[in-house]
Amino acid sequence: MKTDTILAQAGSRRDPLTGAISMPIHPSAAFQHPALGRSTGFDYSRTSNPTRKALEETIAALEGGAGAFAFSSGLAALDAVFRLFSPGDAVVVTEDLYGGTYRLLEKFSRFLNLDFLYLDTSDTAAVVKILEQPGIKGLFVESPSNPFLKVADLEALGKATRERGILFIVDNTFLTPVLCRPMDFGADITVYSATKYLGGHNDLIAGLAVARSKDVSDRLGFIQNATGAVLGPFESWLLLRSLKTLPLRLKKHEENARNAASFLAGHKHVKKMYYPGLPDNPGNAVLARQSAGFGAMIAFEVDSRARVEHILSSVKVFMFAESLGAPESLITFPLVQTHADMDAAVLDRLGLHDRLLRLSIGLEDPSDLLGDLAAVLE
Ligand SMILES: Cc1ncc(COP(=O)(O)O)c(C=O)c1O
Structure with a gap:
């Protein structure tokens, strides 16, 4: 289905029991098992919740990713994504980026012994050059950047990172998948402050991370469950409703x-x-x-x-x-x-x-x- 159709029907056709067109809100923390070794597919809402899952599957379909994960804020989504790296890894980062992301990286993620190299990522030649340095494992781009709205050439950077096996992450908050799908240009992960256009009504705080490959998706799913900053069922529903328009x-x-x-x-x-x-x-x-x-x-x-x-x-x-x-x-x-x-x-x-x-x-x-x-x- 095309983007507008996926969005107009976000969360629909998911409740065969009642035929509800609007995705029901499932506030249940735990789910009953019919018998040992049998499950409805849901055990405990930190791991998976039906309303959140409807949202996550909608976003994954929109982006063409293997999996999507909804977090309690954009920064929680970013925190989970940066946990994919290992101590000693270096990540190249857009220099004019949201100040909260800078704070997360500089004042917090450095405890994970990660190194961040800040650069004007609209300068493709400079980025490609720095990617040659040993130890670079990731490229994190905010595009358009914040606050100078500089644009990174996603296709060129997608090619450069793919050739070097570098994880390419794009914060696509300002554009949303309706305008731009970074995975089409080689991004491995897209991240959103869904608080912004996706939520769109100034009434919720939420974050999303989408992974292109099953491997990265499985690792992100593990981190989401292990660290637990998940989006609640009510906010998941609110976000599904907002996506329609x-x-x-x-x-x-x-x-x-x-x-x-x-x-x-x-x-x-x-x-x-x-x-x-x-x-x-x-x-x-x-x-x-x-x-x-x-x-x-x-x-x-x-x-x-x-x-x-x-x-x-x-x-x-x-x-x-x-x-x-x-x-x-x-x-x-x-x-x-x-x-x-x-x-x-x-x-x-x-x-x-x-x-x-x-x-x-x-x-x-x-x-x-x-x-x-x-x-x-x-
Ligand atoms: C581009 C961008 N990324 C991430 C964030 C963080 O998102 P949140 O405020 O939902 O934690 C923001 C917040 O302003 C942002 O503008």
Whole structure:
């Protein structure tokens, strides 16, 4: 079935007993066995739960992966994925990535004796060169990256990692499998903060990890059960319900984002734009090749810190908050919000300073969004 059909019928046809069209929520912690050596397929909900399984199978089908796993947050999914590595392994990582992922890697995963090498992963030649170093076992790419929305060439990186037997992981949160399927280009694992577009309503925290091969899927399933940060049945159901409208929502998100980006790009107080949907953005052509859309995240720089403060306290349609991918348009100040835990030297090197703002463009009427931007920029 095609993507829209898989999504429209997410969780349907799974309850022959009642014929329920909406996947039932199964809050049961444990499941009764008919007899010794016989099972309904479910024993204990940390290991597997029918509602979570319906979600996981939907996502695996969407991506064309051997297995998918739903976690209690995007970071829990990432934590499970990084546990696939062994002590002494090195992983190449996108340098401008979500600050919480940086915190997970730098302040936590290093206890697993892993080494992380940060790089601009939109620079394919630089990535391919570093992959030659001994001990590199993984490549983790956030694309488009956060907050500068740089685009990695998934096909080129998929080829380079495959040739060297390196595990290729893509955080595809900003695009979702509706727009881009990284496994088609050679990714071994995709990861999502499902809190964002997949959940899409600012009302749940969830994460997903999808594995292309059965081997990686089995190992991830083992880690999920062994560490236990699973998604509960109610949130699994909520996510299944949200998935049904994902293609429609993404169309409107992107249409609104294109309008907002064109408006901002021509504004006298906007000094720099970061939106891969703009034709002069360095990632525009690559993203057009590997994605059915450019997404709805925009970053931009204004001319002064004072203007940032004015904007954040004056917005009336945008809300000053730290998330993305929901109907409500949000404005975020990465330096003090999403990227607050990055070391000052790293922020400096990336150019992530106090004049940078990030927008998650929502589903409101475009004239209200543009009106708000126009008012606060004056
Ligand atoms: C790209 C990206 N990956 C992962 C995460 C972490 O997800 P969660 O907040 O669901 O733990 C986020 C959160 O903002 C994100 O933006």
